[in-house]
Amino acid sequence: MRGGWLRIYAVAYLVFLYLPVVLLPLFAFNKGTVMAFPLKGFTTEWFVQLAGIEALHGALLNSIFIAVVTASLSVILGICAARASTRYSFPFKAPIMGAIMVPLVLPEIIVAVSLLVVVVQVFDLPLSAWTVIAGHTLICTPFAIAILSSSFQGLDQSLEEAAIDLGETRWGAFRSIILPLVSPGIVASFLICFTISLDEFIIAFFLTGAEPTLPVYIWSQLRFPTKIPAVMALGTLMLVASLIILTVAEYYRRRGVARVGGKDSGGFL
């Protein structure tokens, strides 16, 4: 077998990566309320309990609203930036693109703190879902750009030129030629941004108003040992939902790569 020791190390590393993920459903279906081994038997009680918590439903709806608006804004801003950077050359391109991608490496607490200062201290506005959306859009846009750039990159420019030569306007050519070709990339980046926003806590905790997002709600529950099993059940459902969304996103991303005739290099980022 190729790789020998390296392969053993790789498997051990995967065990390390999956350890917390495996425990999540294990404790979600565990009868005992204490998070320890040995397990106390199988139950679906915690999942049933979730259906009766109204604060949770409010938080979930709030999070979904934030995630949908964030993903829409990020994709629109992402299309502008990805299209501009792959199709045109213009002055200050590198510094402008650099500034747009900065949130990717900026500590999230800095994004949170700076928006908090502006909203609360400078403009004296109330915190709401919209302040969270503002922060999430900032950190999601670079991810959207990264995915969309690879969609735009592979485009054959002569297709667009042909459409214009045949009498289409620039916007018409973009809408009827370019957009359909990059639509898988748009779907993939929308789903990725949606998932990132849905799970984001550090920024949401600072900027959320009276109505918490789902992660902020989970944070408030972690203090109470009796609430933990239900939180584990919730986490399991969220994991399943994320995996379904990501599988769909990956499907569209690959279709997009195939559509523009590129070679699949595998995975996001």
Next chain:
Amino acid sequence: MLGGFCDVRVICQDDPLTTDARRGLALISPTAVYVLLLLAAPLAAVVTFSFWTQDFLTIDRTLTLANYREAFSDPIYSTLMVRSLIISGVVTIVTVVLAFPIAYFVSFYVDPARKALWIFLITIPFWTSYLLRVFLWKVILGFNGVLNSGLLSIGLIDEPITFILYNANAVVITLAHAFAPFTILPIYVALEKIDRSLLEASQDLGESKFTTFFRVTLPLAMPGVIAATLIVFIPTIGDYVTPRLVGGPDGLMISNMIQTQFLKLNNAPMGATLAVLAMCAVTAISLVFVFLNRRYLR
């Protein structure tokens, strides 16, 4: 329309901006304006705030270095800052050193058709709720935790080990887990770009496998390693969830203090000062790191 398109180019020749440049700038402007208004301007506000002071319920807007003086003189701030930088540094080293062999394995030993599957396998755990992942590490590392009960039951230890929860070790383990894919992916991409014939050439010219790795592979992979290092080191300083959940009193970091200043003590100027100092420290260290490795970046 057809003619108009060509004419524009002719007219624009004595214009400093070409049509392409103008279209590009127009297209990027929504995103650029968004970043300017919601990132650059707020960051400027934070810097301004750091020179103001909190006077009970109002903010004293006279420019002063009082916050910075306090930040440097009060040992609690310097302790937290130094500890945060050390923890972030250790997390970065541990994460990158652990991740490199994985990236190397996937790039050099995995069948090309199955590489995408391996990368997918590596990224899946990170779509679990971040909060719950940190919380589950607490469950794993705790006194009655998964690790201790496991080791006790197979007889490897006689009593639960305690040095792995509620201290800096726990923070390092948890963060090393949280940032794993962000290190593996850039290193993997750098390794994939290496022309395999270079390695053959090196061995044909008499280098062993071992020296080939250190003299050819590693230097060529350095851009990925440098990217991975920065991607871990910079955001780690801003995490307050992991220290709060698994760090205990001795594992708290500067971000916990920033959070406390803003949300509990209602002292935005002091919080802003600490945020600015943390940013400056991280940026300075990152620049020195990149400078020291500049020969690998061409």
